[in-house]
Amino acid sequence: MPYDTLLSPVTIGNLQLPNRVVMAPLTRNRASQPGDVPSEMNAHYYAQRAGAGLIVTEATQVSRQGQGYFATPGIYSDPQEAGWRAVVGAVHARHGRIASQLWHVGRVSHRLLQEGGAPPVAPSAMRAADTQVFVKRDDGTFGMIDADEPRALETAELPGIVLQFVDAAHRAKRAGFDMIEVHAANGYLLHQFMATGANHRTDDYGGGIENRVRLTVDVLEAVSGVMGANRVGIRISPNFTGFGLQDDEGETSSLHLARELKRIGVAYLHLAEADWAGGAPLSDDYRRALRQAFDGAIIVCGEYTAEEANARIERGGADAVAFGRAYLANPDLVERFRKDAPLNAPDEATFYGGGEKGYTDYPALDDAGRG
Numbered sequence: 001m002p003y004d005t006l007l008s009p010v011t012i013g014n015l016q017l018p019n020r021v022v023m024a025p026l027t028r029n030r031a032s033q034p035g036d037v038p039s040e041m042n043a044h045y046y047a048q049r050a051g052a053g054l055i056v057t058e059a060t061q062v063s064r065q066g067q068g069y070f071a072t073p074g075i076y077s078d079p080q081e082a083g084w085r086a087v088v089g090a091v092h093a094r095h096g097r098i099a100s101q102l103w104h105v106g107r108v109s110h111r112l113l114q115e116g117g118a119p120p121v122a123p124s125a126m127r128a129a130d131t132q133v134f135v136k137r138d139d140g141t142f143g144m145i146d147a148d149e150p151r152a153l154e155t156a157e158l159p160g161i162v163l164q165f166v167d168a169a170h171r172a173k174r175a176g177f178d179m180i181e182v183h184a185a186n187g188y189l190l191h192q193f194m195a196t197g198a199n200h201r202t203d204d205y206g207g208g209i210e211n212r213v214r215l216t217v218d219v220l221e222a223v224s225g226v227m228g229a230n231r232v233g234i235r236i237s238p239n240f241t242g243f244g245l246q247d248d249e250g251e252t253s254s255l256h257l258a259r260e261l262k263r264i265g266v267a268y269l270h271l272a273e274a275d276w277a278g279g280a281p282l283s284d285d286y287r288r289a290l291r292q293a294f295d296g297a298i299i300v301c302g303e304y305t306a307e308e309a310n311a312r313i314e315r316g317g318a319d320a321v322a323f324g325r326a327y328l329a330n331p332d333l334v335e336r337f338r339k340d341a342p343l344n345a346p347d348e349a350t351f352y353g354g355g356e357k358g359y360t361d362y363p364a365l366d367d368a369g370r371g
């Protein structure tokens with residue numbers, strides 16, 4: 001069988017995955033309005049992809065403050081929780097497993113998306129350079145707009161940020177999610193706190209590595225208290241340089257974080273690699289150091305083919321591999337890997353926003369012949 005390592009079972013935390021093919025988190029901006037509520041169409045999309053060893057949902061804001069784009073789903077209201085319960089139910093009905101990716105965008109936002117037109121929040125009052133977010137303007141039209149000047153969070157507000165994740169974790173647990181993945185990657189709030197270029201604080205949450213990583217550790221500890229650490233993962237991207245983020249110590253601080261995650265007993269660490277996100281590629285030395293620092297499962301992601309994924313796992317660099325654009329375009333990705341069948345190409349024009357087109361209408365192998 002081709003890719004037999006990739007297609008072999010693995011245990012992550014207390015979950016048994018039938019294969020090591022993970023569906024990467026993919027923002028699709030198709031939550032129903034008003035209220036950013038997951039819909040039946042969203043449930044259908046995830047259920048189509050239930051063959052994955054584990055699905056990680058699109059990033060899901062833990063609060064209105066944590067939102068940076070129009071029509072991304074939330075997990076802070078009752079209707080949102082009910083919407084997610086239906087998504088999880090649809091995935092479980094097809095014998096899949098699904099993690100909720102919990103998200104706070106921090107400064108990658110605009111006051112048009114915020115409650116009462118408030119400025120977005122960040123570790124320091126520094127705008128994300130060269131960053132645009134998708135908004136609905138006051139006149140009802142949609143479009144991209146430069147990220148707003150954020151307000152620096154007061155030290156006394158930080159327990160409230162942790163609480164946003166805790167409340168969301170309670171809702172995710174009630175909705176039946178198998179796992180929670182805390183989004184600490186790609187230049188959003190937790191990453192902003194970790195990065196030298198976005199965090200100029202002088203309190204216990206700024207300065208040295210231990211301080212900059214503190215909020216992420218606080219969140220992971222608190223979410224683990226709700227869900228059980230063996231059902232919690234985290235996504236990081238140590239060398240990410242998008243959204244104006246610059247970090248002189250990304251790899252070093254991620255190794256410190258990894259040791260803290262080991263202490264907490266977190267189930268997995270999901271690496272969004274630099275080859276997609278920008279920045280320098282991760283070295284083999286770094287991968288080895290990460291393995292030493294952390295004893296849970298490692299998931300990697302970023303432009304992998306099945307062949308490269310299989311080889312990465314065989315070399316010991318990962319326990320599972322997540323696929324983003326390939327999963328978006330191939331609902332039966334695992335089946336295609338099993339048969340070494342060709343893949344549908346993703347249509348970039350329909351990535352963000354819209355309806356069924358480019359979302360639920362990518363054909364599976366067994367319906368490729370039908371119009």
Ligand SMILES: Cc1cc2nc3c(=O)[nH]c(=O)nc-3n(C[C@H](O)[C@H](O)[C@H](O)COP(=O)(O)O)c2cc1C
Nearest residue numbers: 024025026027058059272276302303323324325351
């Ligand atoms: C349309 C799209 C949406 C994405 N949304 C998210 C997201 O919500 N959360 C996240 O952590 N990464 C997100 N990413 C990054 C992917 O999870 C993944 O890291 C990236 O696509 C590289 O993997 P690939 O080469 O297999 O596509 C997104 C990528 C794409 C293309």
